[in-house]
Amino acid sequence: MTHKPGIVVTGASGRMGQMLVRIISESDKAQLVGAVERTGHDWVGQDIGTAMGARASGVTVIDDPLEAFAQAQAIIDFTAPEATLEFAALAAQARLVHVIGTTGMSDAQIEALTPAARHAVIVRAGNMSLGVNLLTQLTRKVAAALDEDFDIEIIEAHHHHKVDAPSGTALMLGEAAAEGRGVALADVADRRRDGITGARERGNIGFVAIRGGDIVGEHDVLFAAPGERITLRHVATDRGVFARGALRAALWGQGKPPGAYDMVDVLGLND
Ligand SMILES: NC(=O)C1=CN([C@@H]2O[C@H](COP(=O)(O)OP(=O)(O)OC[C@H]3O[C@@H](n4cnc5c(N)ncnc54)[C@H](O)[C@@H]3O)[C@@H](O)[C@H]2O)C=CC1
Ligand SMILES: O=C(O)C1=N[C@H](C(=O)O)C[C@H](O)C1
Numbered sequence: 460m461t462h463k464p465g466i467v468v469t470g471a472s473g474r475m476g477q478m479l480v481r482i483i484s485e486s487d488k489a490q491l492v493g494a495v496e497r498t499g500h501d502w503v504g505q506d507i508g509t510a511m512g513a514r515a516s517g518v519t520v521i522d523d524p525l526e527a528f529a530q531a532q533a534i535i536d537f538t539a540p541e542a543t544l545e546f547a548a549l550a551a552q553a554r555l556v557h558v559i560g561t562t563g564m565s566d567a568q569i570e571a572l573t574p575a576a577r578h579a580v581i582v583r584a585g586n587m588s589l590g591v592n593l594l595t596q597l598t599r600k601v602a603a604a605l606d607e608d609f610d611i612e613i614i615e616a617h618h619h620h621k622v623d624a625p626s627g628t629a630l631m632l633g634e635a636a637a638e639g640r641g642v643a644l645a646d647v648a649d650r651r652r653d654g655i656t657g658a659r660e661r662g663n664i665g666f667v668a669i670r671g672g673d674i675v676g677e678h679d680v681l682f683a684a685p686g687e688r689i690t691l692r693h694v695a696t697d698r699g700v701f702a703r704g705a706l707r708a709a710l711w712g713q714g715k716p717p718g719a720y721d722m723v724d725v726l727g728l729n730d
Pocket of ligand 1: 469470472495496497500559560561584585587701
């Protein structure tokens with residue numbers, strides 16, 4: 460019998476957590492061995508399947524990540540920045556593959572993952588879908604082919620519960636566009652527009668965030684010049700695309716040397 464890597468889902472009651480529990484439970488390549496929620500959450504102590512309104516899974520939601528990680532080969536983590544940093548330290552101690560989908564991390568928080576990546580495989584991406592990771596490659600190429608006559612704007616739309624802006628995906632696309640242009644995103648990002656802003660600065664990369672209803676995730680990269688426009692677009696209609704990508708990353712990371720990776724590595728999309 461082949462060994463199926465054991466996976467812990469952190470933030471198991473969340474929108475992504477529940478989708479991950481479902482996708483892992485249906486997979487014949489991995490097994491769900493743990494579900495973690497924050498202390499005080501109603502689901503702690505309950506079977507994750509039952510809490511989700513499905514069949515009992517035999518996995519109880521607990522609030523002690525260390526105990527959960529002891530059973531596992533990988534954790535899949537779509538939670539919040541502070542929680543992700545805590546999990547990274549624990550996953551590194553246990554030498555687990557840590558798949559990070561959490562967005563809204565500051566530069567300092569991302570930098571703080573570096574020590575953990577010396578001991579464990581970390582796969583982190585603001586978007587785990589195949590489509591968006593292809594879109595980043597296309598964005599880089601189009602940005603490299605066009606000059607600054609083309610204003611670049613990144614427009615993203617998400618559900619009304621989302622707490623961070625711009626989205627992790629928008630920032631990935633912004634990085635790709637900046638890389639294509641040979642500039643640093645930090646030098647050209649235009650993230651705030653309100654009031655008398657003055658005319659748009661040539662060469663800037665603008666970000667626009669829409670929040671409403673149950674939008675899963677939509678991203679447009681607009682290249683607008685006098686007389687013509689190009690739009691590259693990705694629309695996610697089902698969180699399963701992120702969860703399947705994350706599971707693929709957790710399996711891909713098994714046996715890889717410690718380090719910081721992203722979905723471009725997992726999907727083999729390097730140019
Ligand atoms: N990279 C990607 O492909 C995607 C990333 N995301 C990101 O994933 C994150 C979560 O998104 P959602 O599931 O929509 O949010 P959510 O709010 O539905 O779920 C987050 C869960 O994490 C739990 N949590 C927070 N702190 C915790 C802690 N210390 N210990 C254990 N659990 C803790 C919360 O109780 C909650 O259940 C966000 O940052 C979002 O932007 C979402 C979708 C795709
Ligand atoms: O919070 C979400 O929902 C999503 N977050 C990710 C992001 O910030 O880009 C990915 C996806 O768009 C859904």
